[in-house]
Amino acid sequence: MIVLVILSCFIVVICSVIFSRVFSEFLIKWKSESKFAKLNTDIQDIHYSFEELTYFVSLPNRNPVIYHSELSHFQAKPSYRSFIFPVHEGLITTLHRGNQDINIAFMSVDQFRIPLLERWRHERKINEKEYMEMKSYVLIHKLTRAAFIEEAYRQIRRDDRILFVEEPTEVF
Structure with missing residues (x-):
């Protein structure tokens, strides 16, 4: 009987650890969607800023591993502070190349x-x-994730040389 109780407790702990993030995201989604519905707003109509996006790589980046990567290799995943009782910390954009993940950018919920x-x-x-x-x-929504991936990709591949080209001046 004691073994059964210990086994049951162990299963409950394992299930709570496995499903805590999923449940947390579901709860946030459910509450937020209902509030957006009450305020007659669709998530696609919400505008936000990339201003506070923190990059872990130099921009623009000419590292061939990063620069020549395809957009499909970039991922944006939620970041959490705790494992058992998760607190959503932000959204991290990574580049998956081979067997390694390269952190590209991070947006904190507090700075969003x-x-x-x-x-x-x-x-x-x-x-x-x-x-x-x-x-x-909004930060963990799939549309926002895609937008952050596209922004990080655009910033990595931007060409700053046009800022330093001198325009010809005419003498009158």
Whole structure:
């Protein structure tokens, strides 16, 4: 009987560890989607800024492993602070090449700015907890992930040489 109790406790702990992040994301999604629906807003209509995106590589990057990588090799995954009781920390963009992952960029939930949510918080349409949950939801949404991947890819491949080309001056 004691073995059965210990085994049951072990199974509960393992299941809670495995499903805690999934459950957390589901809960944030469910609460946020219902709040967006109450406020007649679709996630596709929300605008945000890439301004606070932190890069772990130099920009533009001419490292051939990074520069010549295809967009399909880039991934954006949520980052968490805790394993058992996860707290959403941000979104990390990585480049998967062979057997290694190269961290490219990170957007913290705290630094992520969404003007519409900030306005709603100021107008008291949402409280602080809803504001943070909705920010987390927008950040981990598949459209936002794709946008962050595209932004990181664009920044890596940008050409800054056009900034240093002198324009011919005419003498009159």
